[in-house]
Amino acid sequence: MSCDFLTLATPGVATLQPYQPGKPVEELQRELGLKDIVKLASNENPLGPGERAMEVLRRPKEIARYPDGNGFKLKARLAKYHGMSADRITLGNGSNEILELITRAIVQPHHEVVFSDHAFAVYPLVTQAVGAKPVVVQAKDWAHDSEAMAAAVTANTRLMFVANPNNPTGTWIKRNELTRLLETVPDHVIVVVDEAYFDYAVLPDYPDCSTWLDIFPNLLVTRTFSKAHGLAALRIGYSLSHPEIADLLNRVRQPFNVNALALAAAEVSIDDRKHIEKSIQANQDGMNLLTSAFDEMGLPYLPSAGNFVCVDLQRPGREIFNQLLRKGVIVRPVDNYGMPNHIRVTIGIEHENKKFIAALKKVLTS
Numbered sequence: 001m002s003c004d005f006l007t008l009a010t011p012g013v014a015t016l017q018p019y020q021p022g023k024p025v026e027e028l029q030r031e032l033g034l035k036d037i038v039k040l041a042s043n044e045n046p047l048g049p050g051e052r053a054m055e056v057l058r059r060p061k062e063i064a065r066y067p068d069g070n071g072f073k074l075k076a077r078l079a080k081y082h083g084m085s086a087d088r089i090t091l092g093n094g095s096n097e098i099l100e101l102i103t104r105a106i107v108q109p110h111h112e113v114v115f116s117d118h119a120f121a122v123y124p125l126v127t128q129a130v131g132a133k134p135v136v137v138q139a140k141d142w143a144h145d146s147e148a149m150a151a152a153v154t155a156n157t158r159l160m161f162v163a164n165p166n167n168p169t170g171t172w173i174k175r176n177e178l179t180r181l182l183e184t185v186p187d188h189v190i191v192v193v194d195e196a197y198f199d200y201a202v203l204p205d206y207p208d209c210s211t212w213l214d215i216f217p218n219l220l221v222t223r224t225f226s227k228a229h230g231l232a233a234l235r236i237g238y239s240l241s242h243p244e245i246a247d248l249l250n251r252v253r254q255p256f257n258v259n260a261l262a263l264a265a266a267e268v269s270i271d272d273r274k275h276i277e278k279s280i281q282a283n284q285d286g287m288n289l290l291t292s293a294f295d296e297m298g299l300p301y302l303p304s305a306g307n308f309v310c311v312d313l314q315r316p317g318r319e320i321f322n323q324l325l326r327k328g329v330i331v332r333p334v335d336n337y338g339m340p341n342h343i344r345v346t347i348g349i350e351h352e353n354k355k356f357i358a359a360l361k362k363v364l365t366s
């Protein structure tokens with residue numbers, strides 16, 4: 001009996017390429033039998049979670065019970081932290097889930113979704129999954145071209161994704177430019193500003209969009225606990241939006257989309273400024289170390305507002321990625337982002353950064 005289940009796929013799913021995650025350390029251990037492996041591939045916080053979160057996680061409570069499906073306590077904490085009402089907050093299984101929920105809630109196959117070239121891979125994925133038309137706007141110097149993005153909007157556009165800063169490029173849109181974009185985009189387009197790296201983006205012209213919801217009701221801001229908060233494995237993120245948009249997201253999410261450990265850890269993480277400050281400092285130190293090394297090696301790189309940097313190796317990045325694996329260093333090739341000569345490196349702690357630089361020097365001179 002022959003089956004061809006692939007033909008059952010909806011048109012969008014039929015041509016969908018699954019998300020490619022960073023290579024897990026254990027996988028490389030299994031494959032090469034290496035012991036000492038450094039993973040700088042998924043933009044996690046190399047310091048891990050803060051002490052407060054760890055304390056909560058060491059004493060988990062009520063595992064036999066379903067979590068609070070409405071996340072009441074965490075939403076109350078977030079509402080206080082952001083100085084807004086809790087009905088603007090939606091919790092997600094990672095902020096990735098929010099990106100999917102908003103797409104499922106409002107985008108139909110005849111609609112268009114606008115995002116930039118070299119932008120986060122999840123935007124095309126969620127667009128294609130609902131069978132809608134991706135409108136990929138050409139980047140300018142690897143960064144979002146906000147004027148071109150505004151110009152790409154049509155009557156059929158429902159959604160625009162703006163990654164600020166963007167992954168994998170690390171580029172960011174300045175305050176004035178983002179205001180202008182939001183002023184230009186009509187209200188039938190929901191603009192998602194993905195601020196996954198918000199805490200790391202300590203630059204004077206970097207905008208905090210969370211304070212703009214009253215001015216731009218069609219704005220949806222996403223944040224995550226996966227990056228600076230060091231809780232990537234727990235899968236928790238959230239969005240801030242108009243309450244009516246939050247209501248739509250609430251209709252399509254699963255009843256218990258965020259687990260109890262994630263809720264508990266996020267509650268104590270959100271205002272753990274000490275850990276965030278420490279993480280920012282470590283990131284800046286590591287960024288300086290890596291970029292100085294690139295300068296010394298004559299390798300151009302993209303200035304980054306995140307906890308990662310894209311370096312131009314001026315030869316196929318995937319080959320160098322493979323050679324680095326053999327030296328126990330996992331980075332991220334970005335050829336699938338239309339950047340064949342770059343690799344993306346997450347800023348690690350000092351010994352990780354040094355191990356990467358030493359390995360890169362060896363690989364490039366061999």
Ligand SMILES: *Cc1c(COP(=O)(O)O)cnc(C)c1O
Binds near residue numbers: 223
């Ligand atoms: C890492 C990342 C996210 C966060 O994903 P989570 O699902 O919250 O772990 C979102 N957007 C971008 C651009 C990212 O790089």
